[in-house]
Amino acid sequence: MQDTFAILIDGKEAAAHAGETILDALRRAQVDTPTLCTHEHLTPAKACRACVVELKGSRALVASCERKVEPGMELRTDSRRVLEARRGVFELLLSQNDVSAAPALVLQAERAGADRERYRGQRYDRGLHDDNELYVRDYDKCILCYRCVEACGPDVQNTFALTVAGRGFSAGIAAGYGESLPDSACVFCGNCVAVCPTGALMDKREHTLRAEGRWDESRYDVVQTTCSYCGVGCQLELHVDRRSNQIVKVTSPGDHSITQGFLCVKGRYGYSFVEA
Amino acid sequence: MHEPVLLRRQGHPDATLEAYVADGGLKGFARTREIGQAATVAVVTESGLVGRGGAGFPTGRKWESVRTAAESERYFVLNADESEPGTFKDRVMIETDPYMVLEGVLIACYAIAATRAYIYVRGEYRGAARLLAAAATQLAAAGHLDGIAPGGRPLAIEVRHGGGAYICGEETALFRSIEGYRGEPMSKPPFPTVAGLFRKPTVINNVETIANIPDILSRGAGWLQRYGTDRSPGVKLFSVSGHVGRPGVYELPFGAPLQELLDLAQAGRDLRALLLGGAAGTFVFPGDFDMPLSYEGAQSRAATLGSGALIAFDQGTDLWRVAERLGNFFAHESCGQCVPCRIGTRRQHEMLAALADGSGGDGERERIATLGQVMTDASICGLGQTASTAVRSLIDAESRGLLAV
Structure with missing residues (x-):
């Protein structure tokens, strides 16, 4: 038996099931919500902040991908605060990343009204890690969504080859202690590639074909x-x-x-x- | 003239357990054992004590929710990861009176039936960490830790050293750090009292907060209210640095005028501004130097006491350069987990550098304000949420004409 109760989404009553996230309820209510880091089979990383919503009683906005529904919650997804925060998230990402292999991100950024030129500054310049025959890592495209870390770790593979290293703007995904993939614990299952939303991780064959303009x-x-x-x-x-x-x-x-x-x-x- | 309470043993020659007991120490803990757990928490609640780390949450409420938690595995954590720029009161507190701090820890652990106590000390505070570890050993040797933990076992106190990250002073990141993971904040709720260290109910208190506890127990719930204001009872430690004659830690009752603190620290009359509350605080200008140093007093001037840090800047200071340094600090200390903080603090610093160099314009000011709102609204933790507070207060002051030389 599922425990169902009512919540308010933008002033309209909607049904929510105990144990589900706000995002689940929003999707059922067909409220369009941008997401980048969340993935249906992985623990929510609540890192990208694209899916934030306003929750009555909460000072800061909350990540709908992570926060569980509670009876009587009053949510706003269309307020100025929410829309500006989401737009800001995309504008910041556009100011940092190479998004050439992330059409979904670009589409969502456009829908959020993101201005590519608002923030300028140092962009990622991390070079291509091409150290094996199966997949390449282009961390200029990485938005640090944590999906690969979770897939490599306890959510799927339990190999723990990938982790986050460094801090702030320098934070990035690393294999082991900054080793090459063949030297790390990587077993080349490619599950990190399967969940990467921006093309930062790509099968070698696809990468080669794209580079040659033959994809x-x-x-x-x-x-x-x-x-x-x-x-x-x-x-x-x-x-x-x-x-x-x-x-x-x-x-x-x-x-x-x-x-x-x-x-x-x-x-x-x-x-x-x-x-x- | 305020007679120090928390720092009353400043200048005492030796901080030994014998000297502490001879000076009336451990009476609060004796009282706790006498009246039991529920009554101890009730006294703390009634005293009106709120956290001194910056957030100002009622201490008794934290304790009560862990005391009454369903789970039997609970933790107490002392947050001594003091890293806010301009803040050094906890170090002085520990170095002045390590036993009073630890007596507060014992009382807290007894009151909430903690299975273990962790003391998380800023990595650079090696002296303070040594003092606490040595004092804990002395307390254990003298049998004072016996019977505190559930089942009549002696309390285990573990001193942990931070690795040099400001973010690890944020309570949930601090838990991750103790657990052996990267110091990355988690979302709240769940709050630490429900799922804290190792996902168990946890009380985490600041050093200065816990130093108040022994006196509250030995002198009664009404003692704290003899100092301060109705809404901010007690005394506060202020860390004063910058352009003053005598930088240092000063203890004042809440509600004392800001000017009194400046006089104590021998600030000159040519101050341009203060940064009150640390890097996440606000700039305060001479027109507000009559501000009462209480939570409500600061709030009425759109300022914040934060952890009680005050950095003074004289007329020769370029406040935009100060802002640029603050921007650099946040960009350097962001853990990098969430987009608004990871990229936002970087962009903020770049724009502040442009303003400080004179190459930025009104566009920069507007962008900084817009970005600041995004960081405040959408960041996971307090670091990103407050990384623009001081900067925005400076932009606001400029628009009110307060920066004119």
């Missing part, structure tokens, strides 16, 4: 299959270039009951035998 999603078919490596039964989506008949990427559906979108190194990267 063209209109040419790719998605072929569903079941991974043949073991008996778990992970569902795979093979992204196949229909002209060359080559696999360009392997993913798994986020709503699949077994994988929830997560795979191991073999399922995600062990496909070259098909082409042999």
